[in-house]
Amino acid sequence: MAARVFTPGAPPDPAAVERGQKLFAPTCGFCHAPDGTGKSGPDLVADAMVIRDNGGDLIGRVIHDGRPGKGMPAFADLTATQIADISAFLHSQIRGAANRFAYSFHEVVTGNAQAGEAFFNGTGKCNTCHSVTGDLAGIAGRYQPPDLEARLVYPGPSFPGAGGPPPKPTAATVTLPSGDTVSGALVSRNPFEITLKDESGAYRTLPVDGARIELHDPLAAHKELIDSITDAEMHDLLAYLETLK
Ligand code: HEC
Ligand code: HEC
Missing domain, CATH: 2.30.30.520 (SH3 type barrels.)
Known part of the structure; x- marks a missing residue:
């Protein structure tokens, strides 16, 4: 399979999103929750495969064949169009999740920049890949606070609508x-x-x-970050990154 990346594009077609939602909630919602954020099945809104999916090209096979033995049933009867609709619905959920960061960014000012700096160079191990005088110098000047938070959580090209540098190859x-x-x-x-x-x-x-x-995978550390970072650490970190103007 050729390496491919999700290119932030136009928002998904609202009609496809609506059809996808009507299909997703009753068919998949029992395990992935009606909004896709996961129950017994994984959260598909924070899922790297879904984020990179384009019209069903990546998730299509998982849905069609299922994951026998892992609790994901096969849906061999769904057509390519229905899968593309489900993909459109999940992408609209991803955009919604990204936008929610915009509402939480007042948290930035509640963080402690000094604690954030200690985390950056200590527990967070951020300094093993980044330098505040190198690649991250002036980062707060390049992004608005909510975008900075989104870049941190969804770096690389996978954050819909965000700019940012081209992805580092695997x-x-x-x-x-x-x-x-x-x-x-x-x-x-x-x-x-x-x-x-x-x-x-x-x-x-x-x-x-x-x-x-x-x-x-150059972004593996970030996937782990999402799972392991606490809210308090995130706020401190953002307060620190905000000082890098
Ligand atoms: C009976 C519960 C169940 C139902 C119903 C279900 N899933 Fe799943 N799904 C799972 C589980 C459990 C996994 C994780 C399997 C694994 O560990 O590899 C999964 C994995 C997936 C993945 C792969 C995620 C990844 O990155 O590996 C996708 C995509 C997915 N499901 C989409 C759907 C869609 C779309 C539907 C509805 C058409 C659906 N699922 C219905 C339980 C379910
Ligand atoms: C194992 C290496 C690694 C670690 C550890 C790591 N990152 Fe990253 N980070 C990356 C890569 C790769 C990117 C993607 C951007 C790129 O290609 O330069 C990235 C992107 C970012 C971006 C977005 C940059 C931009 O210009 O859009 C921020 C902000 C960031 N990281 C902060 C952090 C912080 C804070 C930590 C610690 C909690 C951390 N990173 C840990 C590798 C790492």
């Missing part, structure tokens, strides 16, 4: 059966071959058979 290391290793940015991958762009900019296509492949 880094891959392939160890061939001979023991040779090739590292580079993941370009594409299928069941037989993987293509990387190495440091010199050259494209290298390698057989997958017998090779060990390690992928490093």
Whole structure:
């Protein structure tokens, strides 16, 4: 599967959203909650696969085939149009969630910038990837507070409607059966071959058979962040980031 990213686009078609909602609530709502935020099944509004989905191209297979043994039933009878409608509905929910940040941003002023700085360099390990004098210098001047919070929670290209830098590619290391290793940015991958762009900019296509492949999602730390950060830590962190004008 080729590496692809969600490109923030126009809001989903309201008619498709409405059809999708009518289908989603009774069909999927029992496990994923009628609004998609999850019950026994996962929260689909904060789900990386759903966020990157475009018209059902990623979630379509999961819905069609289900995840046998993992509690996700197959819905083999749903048509491609119905799945696209469900995708439109979930994307409207994602936009709604993003907008809700705008209402919580007064919390920024309630945070403690000093505690935020300590978290940044300590428990949060933010300084292992970022520098307040490097990539994050002046970040508060680049984003309004609610956008800054949204960038923090949904960095990369996955935040609908937000600007921001182009995504960092997924880094891959392939160890061939001979023991040779090739590292580079993941370009594409299928069941037989993987293509990387190495440091010199050259494209290298390698057989997958017998090779060990390690992928490093550059945003993995953020997915963990969403799960682990407390509200208080978030407020302190934002208060600190706000000082980086
Ligand atoms: C009986 C409960 C149940 C129903 C009904 C259900 N799901 Fe699920 N769904 C799950 C569970 C549990 C998982 C997690 C499976 C796993 O761990 O891989 C899941 C996973 C998913 C995922 C994959 C998320 C990811 O990133 O891995 C998508 C997308 C999804 N469901 C969409 C739907 C849609 C759309 C419907 C309705 C057409 C639906 N589900 C109905 C229980 C359900
Ligand atoms: C393992 C590396 C890693 C860690 C740890 C990490 N980040 Fe990030 N962060 C990234 C990547 C990758 C991006 C995507 C933007 C990019 O490509 O530069 C990003 C994006 C961001 C952005 C948005 C930048 C912009 O210009 O839109 C902010 C703000 C941010 N991180 C803050 C933090 C904070 C605060 C922490 C600690 C709680 C943290 N990050 C931890 C890797 C990391």
